[in-house]
Amino acid sequence: SKVLVTGANGYIAAWVVRVLLEKGYAVRGTVRSESKATHLRKIFSEYGDKHEVVVVEDITKEGAFDEAVKGVDAIEHTASPFHLNCDDPQEFIEPAVKGTVGVLQSALKYGSTVKRIVVTSSCAAVLTISDKSQTFTELNWNDQAIKEVEEKGRDALVMNKYRASKTLAEKSAWDFVEKNKGSIGWDLVVLNPPYVFGPVIHDVPTAPQLNTSALEFYNTIVKGSKDAKQLSSMGNSWIDVRDLALAHALAIQKEAAGGNRFIVSGGPFKWQDFVDAANSITPAIYTDLPKGNPGSGSAAPDTVHLINYDVSKARRVLGLDKYITQEECTRACLEDFKSRGF
Ligand code: NDP
Numbered sequence: 001s002k003v004l005v006t007g008a009n010g011y012i013a014a015w016v017v018r019v020l021l022e023k024g025y026a027v028r029g030t031v032r033s034e035s036k037a038t039h040l041r042k043i044f045s046e047y048g049d050k051h052e053v054v055v056v057e058d059i060t061k062e063g064a065f066d067e068a069v070k071g072v073d074a075i076e077h078t079a080s081p082f083h084l085n086c087d088d089p090q091e092f093i094e095p096a097v098k099g100t101v102g103v104l105q106s107a108l109k110y111g112s113t114v115k116r117i118v119v120t121s122s123c124a125a126v127l128t129i130s131d132k133s134q135t136f137t138e139l140n141w142n143d144q145a146i147k148e149v150e151e152k153g154r155d156a157l158v159m160n161k162y163r164a165s166k167t168l169a170e171k172s173a174w175d176f177v178e179k180n181k182g183s184i185g186w187d188l189v190v191l192n193p194p195y196v197f198g199p200v201i202h203d204v205p206t207a208p209q210l211n212t213s214a215l216e217f218y219n220t221i222v223k224g225s226k227d228a229k230q231l232s233s234m235g236n237s238w239i240d241v242r243d244l245a246l247a248h249a250l251a252i253q254k255e256a257a258g259g260n261r262f263i264v265s266g267g268p269f270k271w272q273d274f275v276d277a278a279n280s281i282t283p284a285i286y287t288d289l290p291k292g293n294p295g296s297g298s299a300a301p302d303t304v305h306l307i308n309y310d311v312s313k314a315r316r317v318l319g320l321d322k323y324i325t326q327e328e329c330t331r332a333c334l335e336d337f338k339s340r341g342f
């Protein structure tokens with residue numbers, strides 16, 4: 001069967017395309033311009049006709065996906081802005097919301113063969129920030145970021161502009177399904193991953209062109225952008241991009257997943273954990289990496305993780321029961337960065 005993957009040239013999406021092709025699916029990816037198809041065609045050339053790329057220039061335009069959805073059995077919608085240069089919050093919110101609703105609308109109108117739509121949301125749509133340790137479940141929603149953006153507009157924190165865009169986009173997807181439940185022939189699955197790390201396979205000629213999450217990993221672990229105190233105190237939760245791609249495949253395969261959102265997370269981290277993992281690799285892939293205070297991350301007795309997730313639902317329903325470790329992820333990232341000359 002055939003799967004449409006939007007934003008196929010992105011960090012996560014390229015891995016989603018790869019895993020789907022490896023599992024025998026045919027894949028149609030969308031990109032914003034013809035030049036962004038070149039690298040994908042190259043890395044997936046062995047799949048011949050089973051891999052195609054189409055151009056959807058502006059995902060915010062009405063009917064943008066009308067052609068792309070025709071004849072596919074499932075859709076993985078990943079395209080959405082995630083960067084840190086945003087002035088007006090609408091720069092994030094408009095493509096996030098209109099892109100999501102647009103895909104669903106096109107599927108309603110022209111996706112007679114579509115059975116399942118998976119939307120890549122984020123833990124950004126789940127978490128709320130506080131100074132207490134919290135464990136979030138699929139019942140939690142980040143209304144805090146929406147409120148901050150409503151109140152502060154351009155002066156809101158850039159991460160909260162992003163979080164608001166993801167929360168609003170996911171809510172608009174569930175609203176669409178609720179409003180159109182009498183006439184749609186497909187169901188919706190939403191994936192909510194935290195920070196995504198791991199090697200890249202999309203087109204990244206230079207390190208500064210890495211996507212937001214991989215760039216922070218690179219800057220922190222290889223370039224030493226955080227001091228020892230930041231390394232031991234700063235963190236979040238994370239998942240390896242290869243596990244997330246697998247989750248995207250499971251999300252279209254598991255019948256029982258329909259109508260659900262799933263938090264998928266490998267666990268909480270402090271940046272020092274990845275620094276220690278990087279420094280324990282022998283033989284070293286990079287020499288003179290930043291060291292911070294070894295052992296002062298998650299392993300330290302006084303460590304508190306503020307943001308934790310209950311991933312039991314993804315284990316139960318998607319069957320996602322094993323996550324790539326910090327050590328495996330770090331080694332794969334450093335080997336990848338090194339091979340690219342970063
Ligand atoms: P990338 O920046 O690598 O990929 C983003 C993709 O979305 C690209 O194909 C990009 O196209 C497309 N896109 C961005 N803005 C627009 C726009 N305005 N109009 C049309 N297309 C657009 O990011 P990731 O792979 O990291 O992110 C993919 C998805 O995963 C996003 O929905 C993101 O919110 C979500 N996510 C990411 C996490 C992470 O840590 N990386 C964590 C949780 C969720 P182009 O190349 O043309 O700009």
